[in-house]
Amino acid sequence: MERLHSIFANHNVDLKAFLDLHGIEHEFERSIVGETVSLVIAESHPSWPDLARHLAVNSDLLHTVGLRYSAEEISQAGFCEFQCAGQFGYPQPEAAFGYQNITYYPSIGCRSCGIGLRQVDPFRFKKPPTQRHSHVVQLNWVFDEFFLSERARLDLEGSGLTGFRIGPAVLHKSGEPLHDWYQLHIDAQLPGVIDTSTFTKELCGQCGRTKYNHPTDRQIEVRLDHGAAPDISRSPEWFGSGGSAWRSTMVSKKFVNYISSRKWRGVNLAPVLVR
Numbered sequence: 001m002e003r004l005h006s007i008f009a010n011h012n013v014d015l016k017a018f019l020d021l022h023g024i025e026h027e028f029e030r031s032i033v034g035e036t037v038s039l040v041i042a043e044s045h046p047s048w049p050d051l052a053r054h055l056a057v058n059s060d061l062l063h064t065v066g067l068r069y070s071a072e073e074i075s076q077a078g079f080c081e082f083q084c085a086g087q088f089g090y091p092q093p094e095a096a097f098g099y100q101n102i103t104y105y106p107s108i109g110c111r112s113c114g115i116g117l118r119q120v121d122p123f124r125f126k127k128p129p130t131q132r133h134s135h136v137v138q139l140n141w142v143f144d145e146f147f148l149s150e151r152a153r154l155d156l157e158g159s160g161l162t163g164f165r166i167g168p169a170v171l172h173k174s175g176e177p178l179h180d181w182y183q184l185h186i187d188a189q190l191p192g193v194i195d196t197s198t199f200t201k202e203l204c205g206q207c208g209r210t211k212y213n214h215p216t217d218r219q220i221e222v223r224l225d226h227g228a229a230p231d232i233s234r235s236p237e238w239f240g241s242g243g244s245a246w247r248s249t250m251v252s253k254k255f256v257n258y259i260s261s262r263k264w265r266g267v268n269l270a271p272v273l274v275r
């Protein structure tokens with residue numbers, strides 16, 4: 001596991017001078033927006049200790065921390081969080097989040113914070129996804145729903161893996177099902193809990209339910225109950241901020257090794273610690 005720092009600054013002359021002086025690779029762009037500097041640097045980089053000291057006294061920038069895992073760490077983990085590498089388009093109708101009114105049961109869950117919504121009808125797409133090389137895609141705003149390419153659907157249907165079923169996704173204009181893309185419905189809940197004791201909490205003023213800001217800078221820890229966990233499941237906890245709410249999707253070692261043997265693309269996997 002490697003810690004990666006993403007840094008972005010505008011009109012930050014000191015940072016630019018520091019990076020040039022130390023020969024640290026970065027992107028620099030002069031435009032009508034200003035003079036922007038951006039870089040991603042691992043803590044294993046020989047100049048990281050110097051840069052860390054500089055960042056401690058240079059606060060006029062955006063600094064986020066993420067984790068990167070090796071293929072070996074991912075294949076050996078007992079469980080991984082499952083995410084898409086990117087999002088495609090918006091659920092329809094997107095104006096005023098109109099999709100919520102037709103995609104979810106009207107009286108289940110909270111429209112203010114998004115916690116607890118339950119799907120009643122297929123998600124509607126403006127146009128079919130164009131990521132021909134991805135096996136799985138996501139829509140913006142809906143971070144715990146996944147859509148499978150035809151090949152990925154065939155893979156999963158023949159996999160013997162548990163915790164899911166496959167259903168249609170629809171083209172909004174015509175109401176017809178998409179031909180080559182399907183929704184992966186994850187019905188199973190993780191038999192256990194995520195340790196949220198150090199996470200930032202948000203309490204909904206409307207319904208009183210809690211969601212957590214999902215950390216990017218540390219590994220998630222899970223306490224599993226006894227008994228077999230399904231190969232794909234969702235966390236009982238809700239994550240997100242503002243109007244967005246989603247559950248973490250967890251996949252078993254068997255799931256990870258299966259999709260890796262099928263060479264799935266477009267997937268991000270992050271090992272979780274199982275306690």
Ligand SMILES: [Zn+2]
Pocket residue numbers: 110111112113114115204205206207208209
């Ligand atoms: Zn709420």
